[in-house]
Every structure is written in structure tokens, then in C-alpha cells.
Amino acid sequence: MSxxxxxxxxxxxxxxxxxxxxxxxxxxxxxxxxxxxxAKVLLTLTEPPSALPMREIAxxxxxxxxxxxxxxxxMEARGFLRREVNPADRRVKNLVATPExxxxxxRIRAEQHRTRKALxxxxxxxxxxxxxxxxxxxxxxxxxx
Amino acid sequence: MSxxxxxxxxxxxxxxxxxxxxxxxxxxxxxxxxxxxxAKVLLTLTEPPSALPMREIAxxxxxxxxxxxxxxxxMEARGFLRREVNPADRRVKNLVATPExxxxxxRIRAEQHRTRKALxxxxxxxxxxxxxxxxxxxxxxxxxx
DNA sequence: TATTGTTATACTCTATAACTATA
DNA sequence: TATAGTTATAGAGTATAACAATA
Numbered sequence: 620m621s622x623x624x625x626x627x628x629x630x631x632x633x634x635x636x637x638x639x640x641x642x643x644x645x646x647x648x649x650x651x652x653x654x655x656x657x658a659k660v661l662l663t664l665t666e667p668p669s670a671l672p673m674r675e676i677a678x679x680x681x682x683x684x685x686x687x688x689x690x691x692x693x694m695e696a697r698g699f700l701r702r703e704v705n706p707a708d709r710r711v712k713n714l715v716a717t718p719e720x721x722x723x724x725x726r727i728r729a730e731q732h733r734t735r736k737a738l739x740x741x742x743x744x745x746x747x748x749x750x751x752x753x754x755x756x757x758x759x760x761x762x763x764x
Numbered sequence: 765m766s767x768x769x770x771x772x773x774x775x776x777x778x779x780x781x782x783x784x785x786x787x788x789x790x791x792x793x794x795x796x797x798x799x800x801x802x803a804k805v806l807l808t809l810t811e812p813p814s815a816l817p818m819r820e821i822a823x824x825x826x827x828x829x830x831x832x833x834x835x836x837x838x839m840e841a842r843g844f845l846r847r848e849v850n851p852a853d854r855r856v857k858n859l860v861a862t863p864e865x866x867x868x869x870x871r872i873r874a875e876q877h878r879t880r881k882a883l884x885x886x887x888x889x890x891x892x893x894x895x896x897x898x899x900x901x902x903x904x905x906x907x908x909x
Numbered sequence: 910t911a912t913t914g915t916t917a918t919a920c921t922c923t924a925t926a927a928c929t930a931t932a
Numbered sequence: 933t934a935t936a937g938t939t940a941t942a943g944a945g946t947a948t949a950a951c952a953a954t955a
Contacts, residue, residue, distance in 0.1 A: 625891040626883045631811075632898040633879070637785050639905040640778065642826060654923095656945060666776075674913065681787055683947050688915055690945080710913040710954045734778070737904035738771045745900065746770040748893040753777040755890065759882035760784040799946095801922065819936060828924050833938055835922080855931045855936040 640734055647730040651723055656680065657694055658727055660687075661716065664700060665724040670713040672705065687714075699723060785879055792875035796868055801825065802839055803872055805832075806861065809845060810869040815858040817850070832859075844868060 648658035659680045664671060673691065677684040691714055694700050699720035705711035716724065729735075741749065793803035804825045809816060818836065822829040836859055839845050844865035850856035861869065874880075886894065 625886065625888065625895075626880065629883050629886075629891060629895055629898075630873075630879075632895060632902070633785065633883070635902055636898050636905065637782050639902065640782050641786075643905065654944065672913080681790075682945080684914075685916085685948080686946060693944085708913085708955070712914065728775075733905050733907055734775075735771065737901045738774050738778070740904060741770065741774075741897065741900065743770065745897055746774060749897045750770075750774055750777060752886065752890050752894045752897070753774075753781050755886065756882040757777070757780055757784065759885060760781065760788065760878050762878055799921065817936080827922080829937075830925080830939085831923060838921085853932070853936085857937065 643731050643733045644727075647727045647732075650730060651727060653723075653727070656682070656686075656690055660690055660694065660714070661699060661720055661724050662727070664714055664716040665721055670703065670715045672711045672713055674711070676714060694720075788876050788878045789872075792872045792877075795875060796872060798868075798872070801827070801831075801835055805835055805839065805859070806844060806865055806869050807872070809859055809861040810866055815848065815860045817856045817858055819856070821859060839865075 644658070645655055648655060653661065660676060663676055663679050671679075673687045674684050677687050691700065691702065695702065698717055700714050700716050703713045703715055705713055738746070789803070790800055793800060798806065805821060808821055808824050816824075818832045819829050822832050836845065836847065840847065843862055845859050845861050848858045848860055850858055883891070
């Protein structure tokens, strides 16, 4: 089968997969009163390194740095993270998840029910093949420009 | 290898894949001055059936129906779609993509460069395996709540 | 001079609730 | 009564531009 046909067959499947995954993630986040952006920030802070400059967080969730101020304000007010001045460079403020924030992140991850069930239902060879394909795709998909 | 370990290995890969895919899609949409929501509406209208009630569109992109009014206003003002009253039920308005809208949708799809390249670089067996796994996952992932 | 975070501004998305016109 | 679309409202995300503090 030609490359073009393979891609054409995969494209709509990938689109549906991404849409369904996001719905599941958003549902888990909203169940705890978090917006999509807030959940992304929190989960970013709960994968090592657990303290990150606000600037770095903006880069990771792909938004302008000025937005992080307000997002951090709201999450700090609810006790899920705190600001810490970096002693080495006093311009920089790191965001750090509080114990409450860490616990919430764990809950959100656990409550992606459909994603977890779908992945758990794969056979071992299917899971292995899926992991291999994703690992093959990511370098190209995560290329910068 | 146990199911739990398979899932734990897959989860971060899937998260990165979804994030990278979305970045690519959003970049293509923003390149034409469309927001993510506007692009989703437009692409929904360019997969048959090409005319859909505003209510149906809200369901498909998973937002409240009241939002579609404003989104449709902005896209109609830019000439990418138009409203059509359904003669069979005069409460209903269908959204229909204009030729300009159809052309733009094609361009956005074509400009998901990293996604297209990543998929095109798969070998035939990899593409087949990927399609099979996605087809296995979707019924569970798309289960309603 | 350059960078980090903040603030102000304008626009968009979002849900909720009240409204209209149809059914 | 019930449904489709609209409007008004409030809260949140977003980019841009200007600013203070620090490097």
C-alpha cells in the first residue's frame, strides 16, 4: 500500500484519538475545578524537576509568559502551588507544587478513566507495538519550528 | 510484562504525542488567523455531511450551544461559512462552509507539517500496526461518560 | 542592554441563565 | 411544553505592549 494511502487512512484516526483523549483529560481536570491550562501547569510541576521558572512553564505549555502570572495567581490562591524566588537569579521565580497540588495531580491522572481503561485493555503485543510507533513518531512531531 | 507496567510506560508517551499533535494543528490554524475552536468548527463542516445544525456542531466540539453563535458570527463575517435556515424545522440553522472555507480547511490539513511527515515516515507495517491499535482504542476512548 | 515577571488592554472561548421563535 | 438559536453576563485564557527589578 502506498505511503499516501497509509497517511490518509491514519489521519482521521489520529484526529479522533487526540480529541477523545483530550475530552477525557479535560473531564478529569474539570471534576476538580481546574481549567485545561491549570491542569497542564500542575502536571508539568509534578514531573521532575518539580520546581520550574515561570518562563520555562510558559515555554512548556506553549503560551506567552505574561499569561502565567494570572494562572499562577489563581492556583496559588487555591493552595496548589507557591512561588519561590531563585536565589541565584533574583529575577526568576520558580513555581513549586504544594503537597495538596501533588495529591491533586495524582488524582487527575488516576481519573483519566477512559484513557486508562483503553490502554489497559491492549494485549501485550499491542502495547509494545503502540509504544514503538509513538517512540518513532515523537522526534519528528516534537521538532521545534 | 504486567498490564500495569505497560500502561505506565504508555501514559507519558501518549501525553507527549497528544501535546505535540495539538501544537502542530494549532500552528497551522493560527497561520491563517483561526483560533483552535474556529478551526475545529471549520474542519467539522468539511467532513460529510457538510451542512450541520449549530446544535450538532456544539455537541461535536463539546461546548455549550450558546458559544456557537459568536464563533459562527466571526467566521461568517470572514466569509468562511454561512447560516442556512432548515425549511423542515425553522428553528434550526445549518452551518455550511463556503468555497473559501473549504479551501482554507484543505490548507490547514495540508499544513500540519510535522504530523504529516511523522506519519509518512512510518514503514508500512508500522502504519498498519498503528491503525490497528488506534481502532482498538477508539471504542473505549470515545465511550460517552 | 537583555531578561524575568508584572500590569494593562483587547479579543476569544466558556458556561449559565433568560429570552424568542418555532415545534 | 420542549427545543434551536440568540443575547447578556462573568470568568478564564491569550497575545501584545509597556514597565520595574535584576542581570
